[in-house]
Amino acid sequence: MGVIGRMRGSSGRRDASARETDVVILGAGFAGLMAARTVLAAGKDVLVVEARDRVGGRIWTRPAADGTPLDVGGQWVGPTQKRLLTLIEELGLSLWKSYDSGKNIQLLRGERHEYTGAIPTHDPLAAAETMETVLALHEMASEVPLDAPWQAPHASEWDSQTFHTWMYANVNNEAVRDLLTLCIQAVFSIEPRDLSLLHALFYMRSGGTLLNLISVTNGAQESRVTGGAQAVALGMAASLGERVILSAAAHTITQDERGVRVETSAGAIEARLAIIALPPPLAGRLRYVPSLPGYRDQLTQRMPLGTVIKAQCLYDVPFWREAGFSGQAIADTGAVHVAFDNTPPEGRPGILLGFVEGDEGRHWGRESAEARRAAILASFERFFGPLAASPREYVEQSWAEEEYTRGCYASFMPPGVWTSYGEALRAPIGRLHWAGTETATVWNGYMDGALQSGERAAHEVLAALGV
Amino acid sequence: MATRDELAEALHDYIARGQADERVRRALKNWRCHIHIRATDVDAAFTMAIRDGAISPLEDGLSGTPDLIVSGMSEDLANIFWGDENPASNYMQGAIKVQGSQDDVMKLDAMALFIYLDK
Numbered sequence: 001m002g003v004i005g006r007m008r009g010s011s012g013r014r015d016a017s018a019r020e021t022d023v024v025i026l027g028a029g030f031a032g033l034m035a036a037r038t039v040l041a042a043g044k045d046v047l048v049v050e051a052r053d054r055v056g057g058r059i060w061t062r063p064a065a066d067g068t069p070l071d072v073g074g075q076w077v078g079p080t081q082k083r084l085l086t087l088i089e090e091l092g093l094s095l096w097k098s099y100d101s102g103k104n105i106q107l108l109r110g111e112r113h114e115y116t117g118a119i120p121t122h123d124p125l126a127a128a129e130t131m132e133t134v135l136a137l138h139e140m141a142s143e144v145p146l147d148a149p150w151q152a153p154h155a156s157e158w159d160s161q162t163f164h165t166w167m168y169a170n171v172n173n174e175a176v177r178d179l180l181t182l183c184i185q186a187v188f189s190i191e192p193r194d195l196s197l198l199h200a201l202f203y204m205r206s207g208g209t210l211l212n213l214i215s216v217t218n219g220a221q222e223s224r225v226t227g228g229a230q231a232v233a234l235g236m237a238a239s240l241g242e243r244v245i246l247s248a249a250a251h252t253i254t255q256d257e258r259g260v261r262v263e264t265s266a267g268a269i270e271a272r273l274a275i276i277a278l279p280p281p282l283a284g285r286l287r288y289v290p291s292l293p294g295y296r297d298q299l300t301q302r303m304p305l306g307t308v309i310k311a312q313c314l315y316d317v318p319f320w321r322e323a324g325f326s327g328q329a330i331a332d333t334g335a336v337h338v339a340f341d342n343t344p345p346e347g348r349p350g351i352l353l354g355f356v357e358g359d360e361g362r363h364w365g366r367e368s369a370e371a372r373r374a375a376i377l378a379s380f381e382r383f384f385g386p387l388a389a390s391p392r393e394y395v396e397q398s399w400a401e402e403e404y405t406r407g408c409y410a411s412f413m414p415p416g417v418w419t420s421y422g423e424a425l426r427a428p429i430g431r432l433h434w435a436g437t438e439t440a441t442v443w444n445g446y447m448d449g450a451l452q453s454g455e456r457a458a459h460e461v462l463a464a465l466g467v
Numbered sequence: 468m469a470t471r472d473e474l475a476e477a478l479h480d481y482i483a484r485g486q487a488d489e490r491v492r493r494a495l496k497n498w499r500c501h502i503h504i505r506a507t508d509v510d511a512a513f514t515m516a517i518r519d520g521a522i523s524p525l526e527d528g529l530s531g532t533p534d535l536i537v538s539g540m541s542e543d544l545a546n547i548f549w550g551d552e553n554p555a556s557n558y559m560q561g562a563i564k565v566q567g568s569q570d571d572v573m574k575l576d577a578m579a580l581f582i583y584l585d586k
Contacts, residue, residue: 121555209570
């Protein structure tokens with residue numbers, strides 16, 4: 001677009017009632033807030049508009065009845081998530097380690113087994129093929145360029161098939177396919193048939209390895225933020241003060257040679273540039289004037305979000321620990337396919353966390369709240385015995401029902417999207433720049449990736465502003 | 468309890484089986500790892516190096532900076548290296564301690580399991 005003009009000022013301003021700034025950011029999740037911090041630190045003014053009455057986006061901490069902070073959205077911090085770890089330190093927050101001692105439970109094909117470590121080992125043949133498959137996936141993932149997955153040597157082949165197709169062509173052992181299916185459900189909250197093999201490989205490399213993504217100790221589930229993960233967003237927002245405007249749902253973005261105008265439910269903002277830090281499906285629901293190029297719009301048409309209901313049951317104590325269980329469980333039937341011990345570091349209340357993901361999420365999200373709760377408790381009871389059936393409190397969060405998210409954990413790429421539309425993912429459209437964890441190269445889909453994307457988009461607009 | 472010589476013999480046998488194992492070579496073809504192996508109940512320590520999936524001959528004593536440290540009772544170590552125990556069993560996972568990066572630990576687990584199953 002050339003030199004970025006100014007919409008503000010008496011000569012260029014079109015609406016006296018509109019607020020003015022250098023950069024307007026849509027979305028006060030981790031990406032938008034980090035972008036705002038970076039722009040402000042470089043000496044440019046910024047305003048963040050957020051549709052909800054809170055910051056954090058997919059990260060949300062709500063108090064239980066006794067005040068215990070419950071992360072009903074994203075919650076974990078991994079040891080290689082450097083940006084997030086640095087920010088947590090800068091904000092004066094602290095971490096605690098997820099509980100990862102004792103036996104894990106596996107309920108697959110009607111059989112119950114107990115194991116330790118990330119990979120079940122009671123069946124050595126299956127364990128060996130699992131490891132062989134994981135190593136093969138790591139090897140394939142190492143070929144995927146994180147900034148341009150469509151340029152991988154086998155991009156066309158891998159983006160022309162689902163993970164399911166590849167798995168059934170390359171993995172003979174049914175038990176191994178069960179485990180890989182659970183991995184996909186747990187990591188993406190979708191089914192293997194939904195997902196491009198290329199995106200699966202990109203995502204593994206983006207987070208290090210598949211093992212990183214599924215592990216607690218030394219993995220993506222290693223630590224929690226004291227007080228809840230939303231404290232990170234609140235800390236970032238605090239430094240921005242009144243530059244964060246809550247309950248302001250953006251609906252129309254207009255750009256011309258003078259600047260960009262964002263209309264929200266709480267008034268209009270005029271700026272020189274905009275960063276849209278929303279999940280792609282939500283970005284696609286805004287009205288753009290002039291309309292977005294077809295190539296960009298069709299990308300947002302093809303990046304659906306996963307389906308997950310996060311359920312937490314509170315008990316007086318973590319009774320499963322006394323029986324030697326870690327609280328971690330996997331199953332191929334029932335509402336909950338993956339469970340964790342979410343007990344706070346003080347050891348009470350005991351909290352079991354269950355994810356209802358992919359097809360189970362799609363099914364149970366349409367059932368009544370009573371039926372869903374009963375199904376989730378039944379899963380916990382199968383894992384941990386009758387005490388699990390009577391929590392003192394039950395808390396659930398269905399992310400597909402959230403008007404300003406519409407799914408979790410992140411948008412994913414079905415087959416054909418990376419190779420046909422990948423170049424549109426981060427490419428600015430005039431004065432519009434794109435952030436959000438889906439645009440990250442490192443830890444895509446995670447809080448750390450959201451921070452990276454916010455920094456990257458901020459540097460783009462700062463460069464355009466001549467900073 | 469296994470003696471130092473018995474442990475060394477078991478390790479030599481283990482390495483020979485690993486060197487001949489097609490699955491080890493295929494699955495770990497790009498793996499480079501320096502491994503220290505130490506018995507906790509007898510005076511026995513060894514160094515094993517893996518370069519691009521190929522296992523080098525055993526070295527007596529500890530040399531270089533390890534990527535992985537494997538320690539345990541001499542009997543448990545010998546049982547693993549002779550292939551008498553499933554290395555993935557819960558018992559062995561408790562008896563043998565492995566320190567290192569998650570990626571290296573999984574590759575060592577995989578190698579041990581392949582050698583055990585393919586013997």
